[in-house]
Amino acid sequence: MRAEGALFLLATLLPCALPAGAVAQQQRTPGERLPVHEKVLDNGMRFLALERKGAPTVAFVVQYDVGSVQEHLGDTGTAHLLEHLLFKGTTTIGTKDVDAERVLFGRMDAAQDTLVRARARGDSARVSALAARIHALEDTARTYVVPNEMDRILTRAGAQGLNATTTNESTTYFVELPANRAELWFALEADRMSDPVFREFYTERDVVMEERRTRIDTSPGGMLYESHLAAAYTMHPYGVPVIGWMSDLQNLGRQEVAEYYRRYYGPNNAVVVVVGDLDADKAVEWAEHYFGPLPRGEEPPPVLAREPQQRGERRVDVVWDAEPALRIGWHVPEALDPDAPALSVLTSLLTGGRTSRLYHRLVIEDRSAASVYSSLGPGEKYPQLFQIDATPISPHTPAEVEAAIYEEIARLAEEGPTQRELVRVRNQVEAGNVRRLLSNLGLAFQIASSTTLTGDWRDTFRLSQRVGEVTADDVRRVASTWLTQENRTVATLRRDEPDEEPIS
């Protein structure tokens, strides 16, 4: 956590966030005025550096323009598994003898191919025998491995928060280092970008299956989320869980992951951002030196799938031994659509804070819900869902809460928000934007995401400006256009008990 470096932004933003009424229209938002150095390398890699004085630390982010939307049924979970495997080292880091490892990889992968065919035949004895063989070969290969070596090198350098995250449409690797050790990151990351080795593959696949068991298979909330998206999207890959379906994970092989890496991990598909106490010219020099020699990758194929228009409400039940919960989602356009700012304002009007309409009605007035949230997701690049999550307070039912939600939305679509509400939302949006910028890492993420989404790091700052210009009429229009009965999918978590009264 870091505060003071970015706080000049807060100072410039907050005066326009005050409800005194004077929202000055500026040519450019304060975020856009940040002195970001931008350099496109010859191999197509986009590099951005922002120098900020403060404690001598630097945040590093690499974002690849690839995620689970590039997957298909049968290979779901590939993007995320690959993210894990990129911590396993390279031809020189993490190994004592990479050639000996590769010989064993070939034998393991052949056994995996045979295993998949045996599984298709239902030959479970053969499957078990082959799984044991793969396990034994991986144990042998492990004698050549220096485990977690990249992690150890960074840890010894005082690194903080080394991690990565995969979403529906991007994969992001990040870490912070003391400023004097910045060059170490360039050397390690360039090595990983050019020369990774997917060692310990089958063990890591088991780790990912355990991650799935934690996040989804033993979590009522995770299961409700997964089931809801799968029902709302019939063909667009936003309906596919990022972590992958369990049966796909069981059958994924090293070759498929390597192919995915080859196709999507070229420097031309990456955005690299460094933010902190680092001379920007020096950063550009290191970027050219370390990343410059990497060859350009192939042009990744576009995602052309488009979800067909929904023609009628869909309802899905998840039966689970847990207290009930509710999820509603309406199809709405992608984040760059002209309607997106008004939809963003709508989420704040409904659930942003104690005075918001749904929070006040359900949690404070009716006391029928313990919580209610709304959001746009699961990604932003393609048409998204306007999502509402609520947990009823017993003995109130999901049906009661759902009915109250529709009532409040109808009222808002009919009457529109008051001017006072709009000003409050503007304040929240501005403050939220500022809070995201209060750390080097947060800023590096925003610059990277904006560049990946539109090619211009300033665009997400501009988007927040447009949110501030949304009118009451805009809100009424988007609420009545998109939040309709036939356009929604409703998922309910409930115990295996007789059905409640259906909603009319």
Next chain:
Amino acid sequence: MRRAAVVTALALLACGTIAGPTAAQQTGKSVVERLRYPPLRFDAPDPEMHEVEGVRVLFLEDHTVPLVTLFARFKGGYSLFDRSYYAATTALPALLRYGGTTTLPPDSVDEALEYYALQTSFGGGGETVFTSLNTLTTHLDPGLHLWIDMLRNPVFDSAQVEVWRGREMENVRRRPDDPQRLAFTQFNRLMYGDHPVGWEMDASDLEPEDLTPERLHEVQRRILCPENLIIGITGDVSWPEMEAKLRRELRDWPPCSGTLPEYPEPRIRSKPGVFLIPRELEQSILVMAHPADVHLGDGRYFAAQIGNAILGSGGFSSRIMARIRTEEGYAYAASSIWTMPRRYQGIVGAVTRTRPENTVPALELILETMKEMSREDPTREEVGTAVDQIVNGFVFNFETMAQIISRRMFYLAQELPEDWLEQYVAGVEDVTPRSVHRVLRDNLRPDDMIILVVGDPDRIGREGLERLGPVTILDPSTLPG
């Protein structure tokens, strides 16, 4: 203001030389090994200590931006009261924020906070109530006044109390839905019995009579008073100016109505055993620990910290993570736990989650890893990694002024020396493989673990569990204290 110059660096050579021109030479391990780093120099700001109207105040001036951040830390929480006050002491921070003041009803407080673009937080633990305010310098006067008004003159509006009570009841109802939360709360109960650490909120704690205005005012008057308070301030204001404002707001704050009792000494279960909460789950939750006697401030504390990092708290560089995750693929997350309270016993053990069939192998592997560590010295490389992470990452303790101030407030509350962080780094640098081994040999007893598993008995295998000790089946609703 005293400024301490801090230098951390292992290598003193100037910036790294750059390798040759081809890609093959520019990346990889040999390049990393050739890099040399300049020393990292920075000035660590040092807060001033003052006293205003009987309240201890830490202050750090910072004019980088026109903002002021204030923290208040009160001694007092549910651990210092008997069980009948559990709900009132737990609700107190939230109801200070939501319940209104003698001059402003709850809605007006919400509006005022929004009007001045103030950011506040209200929270607490078993022994502390903690709150903060962030404001533009221009709104410091009204912001400070409102914030102190919320702390000094709360009214605990009955409708807001009911909202809190209803949500907390639902929280209790939903506790079994998350198997990890169930495992952790039941494990605390198993280890600590009727000590506050072992408490979990029940519907019987949340009757309306547990949250009457009288009850809430009583805990407020015992906790929210000058003797229990430490304030920390950083930002765009000078001390003379700030002192005058504080004096106005803190004047005539009545003293505490009676002193708080001492934290009750825990009596932690030491009898080993295996406990199973049967649940048909796709993944078991595993928790194990036994009592431990290393304390924050002890001579052995530093070796225990490094030992814990090597055993399992140090992420991918630690042994439990390496064995359980990297080598066997048993789990996504696995780590050791070692609590080292200043004055009382703590616990040492481990946690992980794995599919039912791997439950017993994972438990056995963790215990075996612990045995190895209590048998022999860790390697120099392992100790070096754990020490380097702390020493080279030292600068991350000074990333923000707010971080510096709140850490010093903690030291003051814990009666630690003001240069504790520097002592900590120096202590850690003196740790050797031998000292790590000694503290683990004397404090880590894998055969004495109290083990709790939440999971599916049929798939886990009763026989396997019994290899680890006599198995007791627990029903969470009737668990003995």
